[in-house]
Amino acid sequence: MELNNDKHCSWIHDLSPRTNIKSVDSKKECEWLIIGAGYTGLSAARKLGQLNPNQKIILVDAQLAGEGASGRNSGYLVDTTLNDGFSSSREVENYKKKSEIYNLGIEVVKNYIKEYQVDCDWNESGKYFASSKIEDLKKIINFSDTLSKLGFDHKLLYNDELSKELGTKFYNVALYTKGGILLHPGKLARSMVNTLPNNVELYENSNLINWSSFKDYIFCEFKNGKIKTKKIIFATNGFLKSLGIRINYNFPITLTASMTRPLTDGEFKLIGEPKEWGVLPIRPMGATVRMTKDKRILIRNTAELRNPFKMSDADLIKRSLIQKIGIKKRFPQLPENLIKSTWSGIVSRTRNSSQIFEKIKENIFVAGCYNGSGIGVGTLFGEQIAIKAINENSKEIETIERRNKPTWLPPQPFLNFGIKTRLMYERFRAKSEV
Numbered sequence: 001m002e003l004n005n006d007k008h009c010s011w012i013h014d015l016s017p018r019t020n021i022k023s024v025d026s027k028k029e030c031e032w033l034i035i036g037a038g039y040t041g042l043s044a045a046r047k048l049g050q051l052n053p054n055q056k057i058i059l060v061d062a063q064l065a066g067e068g069a070s071g072r073n074s075g076y077l078v079d080t081t082l083n084d085g086f087s088s089s090r091e092v093e094n095y096k097k098k099s100e101i102y103n104l105g106i107e108v109v110k111n112y113i114k115e116y117q118v119d120c121d122w123n124e125s126g127k128y129f130a131s132s133k134i135e136d137l138k139k140i141i142n143f144s145d146t147l148s149k150l151g152f153d154h155k156l157l158y159n160d161e162l163s164k165e166l167g168t169k170f171y172n173v174a175l176y177t178k179g180g181i182l183l184h185p186g187k188l189a190r191s192m193v194n195t196l197p198n199n200v201e202l203y204e205n206s207n208l209i210n211w212s213s214f215k216d217y218i219f220c221e222f223k224n225g226k227i228k229t230k231k232i233i234f235a236t237n238g239f240l241k242s243l244g245i246r247i248n249y250n251f252p253i254t255l256t257a258s259m260t261r262p263l264t265d266g267e268f269k270l271i272g273e274p275k276e277w278g279v280l281p282i283r284p285m286g287a288t289v290r291m292t293k294d295k296r297i298l299i300r301n302t303a304e305l306r307n308p309f310k311m312s313d314a315d316l317i318k319r320s321l322i323q324k325i326g327i328k329k330r331f332p333q334l335p336e337n338l339i340k341s342t343w344s345g346i347v348s349r350t351r352n353s354s355q356i357f358e359k360i361k362e363n364i365f366v367a368g369c370y371n372g373s374g375i376g377v378g379t380l381f382g383e384q385i386a387i388k389a390i391n392e393n394s395k396e397i398e399t400i401e402r403r404n405k406p407t408w409l410p411p412q413p414f415l416n417f418g419i420k421t422r423l424m425y426e427r428f429r430a431k432s433e434v
């Protein structure tokens with residue numbers, strides 16, 4: 001299967017090119033093998049390396065480390081998400097469990113960037129859940145009640161106030177939460193590659209093709225080599241299913257995003273010179289839109305079930321046109337052809353939006369499925385799955401274990417039919433918000 005992402009992501013183009021890339025090209029043996037070098041795998045490797053300085057740890061990725069979804073997402077480190085239920089007290093209780101995990105995620109990233117002095121354009125700007133449709137006010141008020149019960153600092157905003165803060169008249173209602181952080185996802189992922197401990201060997205451009213366990217070992221096969229390991233952590237998120245892991249509990253979704261060039265000073269003046277901001281949609285298939293620190297506009301407004309995962313350039317051009325319209329609707333005063341790059345990335349979903357964090361067999365561990373909150377939760381789950389794998393406990397693991405577990409998915413072809421129908425329905429409902 002083709003795993004490598006396209007090469008078009010602006011966040012990744014902002015980084016300096018890597019050198020000294022090694023691939024799996026022989027037979028190797030280790031104590032620990034981690035498959036997948038996004039936030040989850042990189043954090044697991046960092047933690048394991050610190051906890052076991054004398055053991056050999058190998059981290060492998062099918063492409064360049066940190067350049068999958070982790071380096072190409074929208075960069076919202078979230079404290080809250082909107083599209084969960086919260087009309088019953090049970091749902092509020094579930095929401096509380098989720099938000100405890102999000103907050104631990106924020107803490108762990110904050111501690112990491114402080115400890116390693118990471119520059120990832122960290123901005124504690126908060127974020128807006130916004131809509132052009134005044135009828136979405138009902139949902140916002142309902143959400144606001146839940147946030148008040150749980151003690152989240154937030155406020156409601158309307159037309160003029162909103163357009164002053166965002167530089168667009170597109171939105172009519174919004175709920176602003178103070179706790180969200182905006183950052184540069186590529187810089188964060190790259191810093192995690194650069195700060196791997198010395199006892200972690202990193203191999204890239206090495207796709208795990210097959211794996212099996214026998215007696216005390218796990219055997220992994222790559223195109224040009226093999227690795228025999230005592231313990232393994234799967235951190236491949238959107239690709240868990242393709243490796244045969246928890247196949248009835250997760251499925252991959254392909255997202256595409258576009259980024260403009262930086263606006264000129266004149267263009268920026270035309271939209272009122274707003275501060276950096278991030279908007280998340282109120283309707284699930286609406287657009288995520290960001291004004292970055294350096295005056296670029298990012299938009300993500302597609303999510304689809306695809307096979308193969310990878311998008312051709314022609315497929316990306318089609319998505320880019322949808323994103324161009326999204327930008328035009330919000331900023332009619334700006335020139336037409338601002339988009340500099342369009343890219344895709346793979347995420348993993350579960351039916352009830354819960355995460356996977358478990359030992360699936362003796363010496364085999366997995367963490368993934370963050371449903372749009374992987375910056376914080378992936379970093380947290382990576383560190384904590386490492387702690388779980390060495391048979392230790394922590395207060396974070398206790399919080400994680402209290403979450404609702406992912407629920408079972410129907411088999412094919414019912415699954416794909418169900419997902420496609422749901423996406424179509426959500427797309428229709430969010431038509432105005434794309």
Ligand SMILES: Cc1cc2nc3c(=O)[nH]c(=O)nc-3n(C[C@H](O)[C@H](O)[C@H](O)COP(=O)(O)OP(=O)(O)OC[C@H]3O[C@@H](n4cnc5c(N)ncnc54)[C@H](O)[C@@H]3O)c2cc1C
Nearest residue numbers: 036038039040062068070073074076208237345373374375
């Ligand atoms: C466009 C987009 C926008 C998003 N926006 C946000 C956002 O604003 N905030 C947020 O928190 N999250 C967001 N996400 C989700 C977030 O990026 C993910 O949840 C997060 O990156 C998951 O990290 P991970 O390390 O678990 O997985 P990944 O980053 O996907 O890493 C998994 C790695 O495994 C490797 N791999 C897969 N199969 C194999 C194999 N067979 N052999 C070897 N290696 C393999 C892949 O190459 C990949 O590098 C977004 C994602 C996308 C695509």
